[in-house]
Amino acid sequence: LCKGQVLRGYVPNGTLFPTWFTMGPGQKKYTFPEFTVVVMLDDVQVTYYDSNMKHFIYRGHNTSDKIHEDEAQDGAYVFRIMYHHMKERYFHLKHHLNLTEGVQVQQRMAGCEMFDNGEPALIMTKNTFNAVFVDHAIYYNMTHFTYDAGQLLQGWDGMRQLQEKILYENVLLTLCIRTLKTILERERRTKRFLEGSFQVSCLAFGFYPRHINMTLLRDGQPVAEQELTGGEVLPSGDGTYQLRKSLEVSTEELKKRHNYTCTASHLSLDNKLDVSWESGTERVHLSTLSVLLVMLLVLFYWAFSFVSKGGCKASVSIPHSK
The missing domain is CATH 2.60.40.10 (Immunoglobulins)
Incomplete structure (x- = not known):
């Protein structure tokens, strides 16, 4: 899972790009899936998932590589959490913005970073709704968790803040770093074969x-x-x-x-x-x-x-x- 930049002291980070489309009642259904996720490493797509296929496709340099069962289970678990969060956010925003019909697009960028010694550095999420910034959360230094509710959502109370901190610290960061290491190792092996290309x-x-x-x-x-x-x-x-x-x-x-x-x-x-x-x-x-x-x-x-x-x-x- 990665992001399109390399920071000093970090290996390439991981970024997910999930997108959720919703339509008003009675509208014709579109052919594209309701929920899609693209996983990238250094601006290169390595994995794709959507709610129609319900399984992963590896899109790295070596397309013959398969997604292992444990990776698929980890991803499915994380994406269910993301889907639940995005759905919850949609209903809040629909009420706040008085939306009754039309195609609505909600996007999330979620990624993790680790230090060059393999230790986790941070995990973050940023959400937009119809191209407008909504909210942002980040867990870093293995201790600090901050959440910015923006102008469209209410902030979390102390209990919700603690629940989300535990989720980010003990579940999402662990799975993201593990997946990042797996993909990095796979791409490094591939790079050795591509030397001179x-x-x-x-x-x-x-x-x-x-x-x-x-x-x-x-x-x-x-x-x-x-x-x-x-x-x-x-x-x-x-x-x-x-x-x-x-x-x-x-x-x-x-x-x-x-x-x-x-x-x-x-x-x-x-x-x-x-x-x-x-x-x-x-x-x-x-x-x-x-x-x-x-x-x-x-x-x-x-x-x-x-x-x-x-x-x-x-x-x-x-x-x-x-």
Whole structure:
């Protein structure tokens, strides 16, 4: 479970992105699940779960890896707690905001961090409702628990505060750190096999509505989905969405000087958007780089954001070694 940054003194942290959709009475049901969870490590999706499938799908670098039974049970238990909390919060907000119909979207970012010696550092949750901040809780230093009810909810009394502290300290933090260690070890094993490879990534963000078509092309031909990691549309927390697709490229493939193109179409775009990069256009001295820099050297970063009138902007950057 992880978050998209690395802090000094910490290993990569874990973040969940559960989303809960609700509809008013009599409305047609949508095909997307009511409750979805995406688990990420360093901005890379590693696990997916939703209320339709009711089981985990591993989406890390090695997609042949399976979710073990104990991991599945831990996750199901935590997600039931999350679902209960989000449902409780929805009824409070529905009454407070006088909502009677329409699709309501509730989002939660939940994550844990641990020190480089493997000891837990903190666990936190942050909730939004229809892209508006609702509340935030954090347990840190193995002693301190704080809760910010925001402007839309009532604060907890002393008994509820104690109950939540016990839950975070003895259940949620323990399960989150255990899962984080498991996923870290799995990804580290995979990284050893991928040594000397590179990553090409397409990232689209800031778009609404959530439906988007994005394809990674190699010499004009679509790359098979089973070769890619990521691919799930994720909420951004501000009412818009993001999507990332990544491809591992070996040094042998890089020598073939393939042309990689990210192509996307969306309702807010008048025309299809294409952004390309050709391998071999940058001078690379592989012998002087560490494995980490090798992994980042030809990172192809494409990002575009949509504005209200349907315009967009795109950028391409290739990190260099120092």
